Amino acid sequence: MDDTEQVSTEYSAAAQARWVDEPDKRPGRTAFQRDRARVLHSAALRRLAGTTQVVAPAAGDFPRTRLTHSLECAQIGRELGAALGCDPDLMETACLSHDIGHPPFGHTGEEALDLAARSCGGFEGNAQSLRILTRLEPKRFSAGTGGRSVGLNLTRAALDAATKYPWTRGSHPELPRKYGVYPEDQAVFDWLREDAPASRDRFERCFEAQVMDWSDDVAYSVHDVEDGLHAGHVAPAALRAPGERADLFAVARRYAPTAEQDELAEALDRLQAEEWWPRSYDASARARAALKDTTSQLIGRFCTAAEQATRERYGPKPLTRYAADLIVPRSVRTECAVLKAVAVRYVMQRDDQAQLRTWQRAVIGELAEVLLGSAPVGLDPVFQALYLEAADDAGRLRAVVDQIATLTDASAEARHRMLVIRR
Known part of the structure; x- marks a missing residue:
């Protein structure tokens, strides 16, 4: 690493190394500040402004897009990660990058591209993210790689933190359709995972990637419900009807496969019992302010629970890389699963x-x-x-x-x- 680049004291030199060594044009910045700036200024991130999150970008005056989701995820991840000892710029880089490989039309486009790409190994948005960060987004070229682009040339820690599924296609016993690297990008993937201890499961993510993943879950589960309520697709009263709840819990089992219906019902009941949970919504200024408070309360609830449970396990020391795992209580994960199901049931499963x-x-x-x-x-x-x-x-x-x-x-x-x- 060039000696003009400041070093974050909680991270090793290896964690802050780049695939290709390079000097910093503005001495005094940390390696992770440079990473954040590179992603923030990239064309690949800007493109997400026109890419579907849940509904098409042109479906209304202010729908959430992949870009706004990524920005919201980054705000959540930066604060939660910092509270646990992670470098905040590193966390923001990972969260900004986590969806950067998603194609047009959201998961529908991902499925269609996977079918089109079957003879070259398939398509997966997370593997595409790594490909963009290390190859397709032109920022640096290297003679050591045959003169080809090395993408944004981020640090090892940043690439690792942005890798939600650190394994190849079909290699994970429980998630065969999810993976984070194509065969042609294996070399840089092996490099970014060099710090992973042999004592840990080879499928385990670094701590920052776990924080990023939970921040992603929190952001889209909460905000998708907010958008569904505002658009009139979700009626709060319907979530109390027995038939509607049964259908909702059937969807929620996708996200909490080991949860029984009673456990899912208890999770929804806990949320509905809170003073801030919306009982109705008419899009008035007061209703919109109350809905924003619901969003804030849910994000705080989910992040605080993860922070407290993780601290109970590991104590007050800074937690980084492979020194810990993020602990999210089962009850909180179940509540999050119910919120995801609300968005799927009432927004994504509509006939149109x-x-x-x-x-x-x-x-x-x-x-x-x-x-x-x-x-x-x-x-x-x-x-x-x-x-x-x-x-x-x-x-x-x-x-x-x-x-x-x-x-x-x-x-x-x-x-x-x-x-x-x-x-």
Whole structure:
């Protein structure tokens, strides 16, 4: 590491090392401050402003997008991580980066791209995030990697903290569809995981990644319910009806598979018993202020519970890297699961959303077919170069998939109109 870069005393030199050594143009900053700045100024992060979180960005005047979700996740993660001893800039970098690889149309686009990419190893938004951070977002190039881009060239600790699923496709016994690295990015993945102790399970994430993951869960579970209430899709009174609750708990089992219906019911009852839980919502100024208070109360409840339980286990010392695991009480995870189910049941499972998702899958699939048939024509210069440099059909398909994954919802629709509908 260059001696002009300040060192965070709670993190080793190895944790602050970069894939390619480089000097700092502005001496006095820490390595993690540089990481945060690089992600914050990246085109890949800006693109998330036009990418679906739950509903399409154009569905209203102020829906949450992947970008606003990432910013909210970063605020939660920065504060929770700092309270536990993590470097706050490192935590913010991880949270800003965690969804940076998600394609157009949210999880629907992810599923469609995975199908289109089956002959080159599939597609996963988290693996794509690592690929963007270490290869696709042009910031640094290195002679040591054949002259190719090394992406933002973040520190080892930042890349590790941003890796939610530190394993390859199909290798995890319980999460075979989730993974964080493609085979062609194995070298940098091995490098970023060098600090993981041999005594720990090879699937275990570093402490900062665990904090990032919980911050992500807190942000989207709470905010998706807030958006659903404001849009009129969630009626507070319906959450007390027996039939509605049974349907809701069936969805919640996806997120809390070992929880029985009684446990899920108790979790919802605890939330509904709180003074700040909304009993009704009419979108008035007072109702909107009360809903914002509900959001704040839920975030504080979930983060405080995790902080206190973790401190009870490990004491007051700073907790970083592989020295601890984040402890989230089961009761709190169950409450979070119920909130996720509310968003799924009343927002994502609406009939109009099902029809929209069918159309979005067709857009991605048809766009992939046409671009692959015409490539390198139709690809942006960055992806044209990747296509032409590829050694085989799998590599060429990966370049096409990379191109589609970097589009916003609107630009994917526009290219589909131009290349598919008008041809």
